Amino acid sequence: MIKSMTGYGKSQKEVEGRVYQVETRGINSKTLDLNCRLPAEYRDLEPAWRTEIASVLQRGKVECTLSVTSKNADAARLFHINFAQVESYRQEIGEWGARNAVDASAYTLSHLLELPGAVYEKLPQEVDEDERAMLFSLLQESLRKTDQSRLQEGKVLAQDLRLRVRNIENLAKEVESFEAGRVPAIRRRMEEHLSELRTSGIQPDANRLEQEMIYYLEKLDITEEKVRLARHCRYFTDTMEEDAAGRKLAFIAQEMGREINTLGSKANDADIQKLVVRMKDELEKIKEQLFNIL
Secondary structure, three states: OOOEOOEEEEEEEEEOOEEEEEEEEEEOOOOEEEEEEOOHHHHHHHHHHHHHHHHHHOOEEEEEEEEEEEOOOOOOOOEEEOHHHHHHHHHHHHHHHHHOOOOHHHOOHHHHHOOOOOEEEOOOOOOOHHHHHHHHHHHHHHHHHHHHHHHHHHHHHHHHHHHHHHHHHHHHHHHHHHHOOHHHHHHHHHHHHHHHHHHOOOOOOHHHHHHHHHHHHHHOOOHHHHHHHHHHHHHHHHHOOOOOOHHHHHHHHHHHHHHHHHHHHHHOOHHHHHHHHHHHHHHHHHHHHHOOEO
16 A cells, blocks of 8 residues: 655653653655654663664654653753852952953853853763653654554555556557557658659669568557556556555556657657657656655
């Protein structure tokens, strides 16, 4: 079944005044391009999270973010001011200014806080097994929602792809209405040119000429291309029912394009060429959609 590589999922849970939120979002990419954003105290979770994300989403440019906030103002303070160190800096700068006749009042609090040791980070607490399990379940929920989002968008893409394939099939059928008179018209033009040659005194060998005409007209036959194109179209729609078929569909689309191009080069008919151009347009729209299919 068709899935898009674009999707979004979010899960959230509050435990003892702390709000945990996991977000996963993905867009199209040829391979799995994964970026995990975890707070420092949860970095050791990343290997297991990467494995789980890869097993569920498989391919795409994926971003996973864990955010942890606290409703307790004191607990939410991750950085602290070392007031003793700041006061020491202020005194030393003041003394230096007095000795050198420099106005030290220009050094504001913001300058002092930028000096080494003025601000220190609160040491992270160790993550216990219960918290790890809870966070992993949040990740799985977020991934499930992302996968569901991909599936929903995939249904829309599948409808469009089926429409484009049907349009190509219908255009290929329209070729038949112009094909009946195509070869006789080409043969007639060739005979007219030969008549002009005879009028000018050139007498070609009749047997060799007939052989060459038969060979040339056989090369203009497009029956084989039409049959193969119809087969590729059916194979394309059947493959859409498979899981993770994006790359396979891209290969089939290439084969469809090859048959359409050959049909156009052999047609030697303006009306058929117009249909070929429209088929190419539909195929390009299919290829654009395939970039976003898993």
